Amino acid sequence: MTSTEQGRRKYDALADRYEEIYFYVADMGQELVSAAGPPPGARLLDVGAGRGAVARAALARGCAVTAVDASAGMVARLADDHPEMVARQQDAGALDFPDGSFDVVTAGFLVQVLTEPAAALAEFHRVLAPGGMVALSLERQTVGRLGWLHDLNREFFGGESGGDPLSPDGLDELLVGSGFAAPERALVKVPKDMDDPAALWDWLALQGVPEALDSLPGGEAVTFRERFFRGAEEMHRNGGITLEFAATLHTAVRS
Ligand SMILES: C[S@@+](CC[C@H](N)C(=O)[O-])C[C@H]1O[C@@H](n2cnc3c(N)ncnc32)[C@H](O)[C@@H]1O
Numbered sequence: 368m369t370s371t372e373q374g375r376r377k378y379d380a381l382a383d384r385y386e387e388i389y390f391y392v393a394d395m396g397q398e399l400v401s402a403a404g405p406p407p408g409a410r411l412l413d414v415g416a417g418r419g420a421v422a423r424a425a426l427a428r429g430c431a432v433t434a435v436d437a438s439a440g441m442v443a444r445l446a447d448d449h450p451e452m453v454a455r456q457q458d459a460g461a462l463d464f465p466d467g468s469f470d471v472v473t474a475g476f477l478v479q480v481l482t483e484p485a486a487a488l489a490e491f492h493r494v495l496a497p498g499g500m501v502a503l504s505l506e507r508q509t510v511g512r513l514g515w516l517h518d519l520n521r522e523f524f525g526g527e528s529g530g531d532p533l534s535p536d537g538l539d540e541l542l543v544g545s546g547f548a549a550p551e552r553a554l555v556k557v558p559k560d561m562d563d564p565a566a567l568w569d570w571l572a573l574q575g576v577p578e579a580l581d582s583l584p585g586g587e588a589v590t591f592r593e594r595f596f597r598g599a600e601e602m603h604r605n606g607g608i609t610l611e612f613a614a615t616l617h618t619a620v621r622s
Pocket of ligand 1: 368418435437457460
């Protein structure tokens with residue numbers, strides 16, 4: 368398995384509201400499929416498909432789409448929402464397809480959550496036909512003007528665990544090391560304006576922040592809320608509240 372049991376449970380729990388929270392994945396999915404540029408009829412495998420942001424864009428281009436995900440919850444939603452694609456529960460590091468069975472392999476925001484991304488890339492190489500294309504997106508952390516919110520979260524909920532995130536250079540190196548040629552990449556930004564502080568709070572609420580606040584001791588939840596709204600009001604007055612989502616899109620050819 369190239370992801371942990373904890374990771375699978377997280378995505379099972381998120382399946383119903385995943386694209387509501389991460390609303391930028393739909394645009395990013397279209398960008399990724401455009402970068403891959405599959406012709407109609409191409410056999411396309413989308414790995415770590417989630418709710419289908421990338422797979423939907425591939426269907427719209429007339430591809431024959433197979434979508435896999437490690438989370439049973441995500442696969443159940445995919446099968447319900449998109450009967451026109453084949454949806455299977457599989458691990459990215461142990462794909463159950465014969466060698467050379469796809470023209471394109473896509474994976475949106477997958478490699479960054481894997482414990483062994485190289486094992487997944489080896490599988491993508493194996494299931495691609497010679498000359499086939501791999502297209503991956505990698506989230507870029509862009510704190511920007513939301514630094515105050517990151518600091519607030521860190522102060523109340525602690526720092527993020529885990530090692531250094533996979534960098535764009537690191538991913539290109541992994542691609543070449545896995546036998547892919549001609550890696551190319553592009554930076555894509557999807558900024559999202561929020562109407563007011565309440566809209567930013569509602570977005571955090573979708574991610575379970577109020578429940579997390581309930582677990583804090585004493586009056587810390589009240590303090591967090593007060594400081595959140597102070598910071599958000601200030602940002603709203605000084606240029607507006609914008610969420611700055613960005614990703615690098617990586618393509619390479621199976622040699
Ligand atoms: C960040 S989400 C991205 C979903 C989708 N590709 C998108 O762009 O919206 C990562 C997805 O990868 C899936 N995933 C995590 N580890 C996986 C693994 N080892 N094999 C296959 N899928 C995995 C998760 O269940 C989740 O649906």
